Amino acid sequence: MSPVRAARHSITLAWRNLVKFRHTPDQLLDIVLMPIVFVLMFVFLFGNAVSGDWRTYLQFVIPGIAVQALMFATIGSALALNTDLRNGIFDRFRSLPIARSAPLVGHILGDSVKYVLSIVLVFAFGAVLGFRTHGSLTAILSAAGLMLAFAFATSWIATLIGVIARAPETVQALSLVLVFPLTFGSNIFVPTGKLPGWLQTWVKVNPVTQLSDAVRALLLDAPPGRAVAWSLLWTAGIVAVFAPLAVNAYRRWA
Amino acid sequence: MSPAIEAAGLVKRYGETTALAGVDLTVPPGAVYGLLGPNGAGKTTAVRILSTLLRPDSGQARVGGFDVQRQAEQVRRLIGLTGQFAAVDEALTGYENLLLVARLLELPARRAGQRATELLERFGLAEAGGRLVKTYSGGMRRRLDVAASLVGTPSVLFLDEPTTGLDPRSRGDVWDLVRGLVADGTTVLLTTQYLEEADQVSHGICVLDHGRVVETGTPAQLKAKVGGQTVTARPADRGRLADVAAIVADVTGATPAGDRDGSLVSAALPAGTSARTVLAALAGRLETAGIEVAEMGVRLASLDEVFLALTGQLATAEETR
Numbered sequence: 403m404s405p406v407r408a409a410r411h412s413i414t415l416a417w418r419n420l421v422k423f424r425h426t427p428d429q430l431l432d433i434v435l436m437p438i439v440f441v442l443m444f445v446f447l448f449g450n451a452v453s454g455d456w457r458t459y460l461q462f463v464i465p466g467i468a469v470q471a472l473m474f475a476t477i478g479s480a481l482a483l484n485t486d487l488r489n490g491i492f493d494r495f496r497s498l499p500i501a502r503s504a505p506l507v508g509h510i511l512g513d514s515v516k517y518v519l520s521i522v523l524v525f526a527f528g529a530v531l532g533f534r535t536h537g538s539l540t541a542i543l544s545a546a547g548l549m550l551a552f553a554f555a556t557s558w559i560a561t562l563i564g565v566i567a568r569a570p571e572t573v574q575a576l577s578l579v580l581v582f583p584l585t586f587g588s589n590i591f592v593p594t595g596k597l598p599g600w601l602q603t604w605v606k607v608n609p610v611t612q613l614s615d616a617v618r619a620l621l622l623d624a625p626p627g628r629a630v631a632w633s634l635l636w637t638a639g640i641v642a643v644f645a646p647l648a649v650n651a652y653r654r655w656a
Numbered sequence: 657m658s659p660a661i662e663a664a665g666l667v668k669r670y671g672e673t674t675a676l677a678g679v680d681l682t683v684p685p686g687a688v689y690g691l692l693g694p695n696g697a698g699k700t701t702a703v704r705i706l707s708t709l710l711r712p713d714s715g716q717a718r719v720g721g722f723d724v725q726r727q728a729e730q731v732r733r734l735i736g737l738t739g740q741f742a743a744v745d746e747a748l749t750g751y752e753n754l755l756l757v758a759r760l761l762e763l764p765a766r767r768a769g770q771r772a773t774e775l776l777e778r779f780g781l782a783e784a785g786g787r788l789v790k791t792y793s794g795g796m797r798r799r800l801d802v803a804a805s806l807v808g809t810p811s812v813l814f815l816d817e818p819t820t821g822l823d824p825r826s827r828g829d830v831w832d833l834v835r836g837l838v839a840d841g842t843t844v845l846l847t848t849q850y851l852e853e854a855d856q857v858s859h860g861i862c863v864l865d866h867g868r869v870v871e872t873g874t875p876a877q878l879k880a881k882v883g884g885q886t887v888t889a890r891p892a893d894r895g896r897l898a899d900v901a902a903i904v905a906d907v908t909g910a911t912p913a914g915d916r917d918g919s920l921v922s923a924a925l926p927a928g929t930s931a932r933t934v935l936a937a938l939a940g941r942l943e944t945a946g947i948e949v950a951e952m953g954v955r956l957a958s959l960d961e962v963f964l965a966l967t968g969q970l971a972t973a974e975e976t977r
Contacts, residue, residue, distance in 0.1 A: 403729070407762070410762065411760055414756065414759040414760055415756075415760070417756075417759075418745065418748065418752075418756055421748060421752055422745075422747045422748065425747055425748070425749075425788060426747055489743075489745070489746075490739050490741040490742055490743035490744070491743050491744060491745050492743075493709060493737065493739045493743050494737065494739075494743035494744075494757070494804065494805075495760070496708075496709050497707050497708065497709060497732060497735065497736075497737040498732055498757070498760050498761065498808075499729050499730075499732040499733045499761070500760050504760075
């Protein structure tokens with residue numbers, strides 16, 4: 403199977419997801435509401451406590467919330483894939499002369515619309531409340547690129563969960579066990595220095611921390627240190643490990 | 657000509673359960689072949705292996721001359737599959753479902769659209785084509801499903817219980833469709849629990865039970881082999897049923913049975929008996945006794961009778977229908 407043909411099959415299958423969003427836009431509701439709820443909740447609940455006043459906190463927390471919204475969006479993808487696999491249509495895909503990975507890649511590509519949407523919404527809502535970026539256009543685009551690349555990587559983890567889980571409830575449970583330590587055990591909401599020492603050890607290696615730091619640095623025009631490099635490294639590492647695992651699990655799934 | 661489908665010694669186990677216990681199968685090109693058996697006989701497992709969805713634990717199978725395990729991609733180019741559960745996307749329209757398959761088969765955009773429209777028309781779904789499939793009836797979904805498996809004009813088509821859950825009219829439509837496909841040279845392997853269905857459309861039948869082939873042959877061969885012939889007589893006056901039964905028993909030397917509503921007497925003809933002699937004798941005895949009949953004759957045993965004779969159990973078809 404040539405990569406060009408595999409790509410063509412994946413794009414066709416991504417088209418299927420997009421058409422479904424168009425027919426039933428209500429499945430995008432969680433993507434629309436979650437960022438708004440997250441922003442309101444964290445900014446006004448913790449803003450004063452963490453940063454002294456919520457406006458300062460807003461600048462700190464919005465990039466992190468965008469990353470968190472992405473992580474939750476990937477759970478939605480895992481759920482959708484898990485339900486989809488139960489649908490007889492995957493038998494049809496498997497009986498067609500198409501690349502074995504195409505149904506999975508197509509799913510991820512199709513869902514990237516959701517990822518873009520959730521990032522845009524977090525920043526748009528943040529801007530309404532007063533979030534301002536000081537980054538150049540290049541910096542903003544780089545930040546968006548970093549986030550989408552990371553979302554692409556983590557959706558391979560979500561895909562693996564979606565394929566191996568026997569029921570949607572299992573997907574939910576597994577995803578939350580994974581996403582909670584990653585998002586809350588990071589410096590998305592509280593700067594690393596204010597956390598207890600034992601927790602800092604984990605927070606510092608957490609890819610979500612690295613990504614949030616990188617996005618903050620790019621958007622707030624601060625020195626990024628090694629955060630950008632670490633984010634890219636994590637992204638590549640996650641894809642290298644989980645994409646083959648997911649495709650393999652899908653092949654065996656029957 | 658080499659067979660369209662050939663399988664040898666297919667075995668598939670799921671833990672303790674043996675779904676297939678060594679199945680051999682040969683289907684000549686251009687034939688309709690019926691895999692007949694009750695629930696759990698292994699029909700679906702066999703179809704899933706032959707359509708490259710499942711790997712057998714042992715045994716080999718070739719479709720169109722290609723090995724289903726080592727040359728799966730080539731096999732997939734030749735086949736169409738309509739599974740037991742409609743493999744269509746409910747959240748898409750009928751047209752989009754067919755377009756999706758056409759695009760996956762790498763038809764150019766315009767040709768893909770034409771093919772989708774063609775098939776919608778052929779399956780009486782032209783008007784419903786723009787509606788989401790979740791609004792379709794069971795029969796419409798099934799037709800769309802079959803249409804989707806025909807997008808690539810497959811030379812071998814697998815139909816797994818294509819008429820399960822359909823009303824009699826839609827079943828008749830599916831049978832006509834199968835006959836039409838075969839007229840175009842397509843090889844069809846269909847599974848069914850309905851004996852009537854296998855009898856109606858198949859050139860060859862393979863009877864499966866508990867993962868084993870218990871018999872193969874043409875419908876006529878099967879009937880002749882196990883059931884031979886059956887003589888039947890239905891008295892015009894139901895009051896004379898007992899008399900008719902006695903005469904039939906006398907003429908055939910077999911124990912006659914009544915049918916469900918108890919108005920027809922039937923008895924198996926012992927091997928080597930001449931049908932015309934029996935009929936002549938029966939007619940003579942009825943004449944002498946002055947009993948008029950509404951119906952009388954000799955026919956090949958029904959597939960229900962075949963199944964009972966082969967597997968020692970009644971086909972589940974009557975219960976589940």
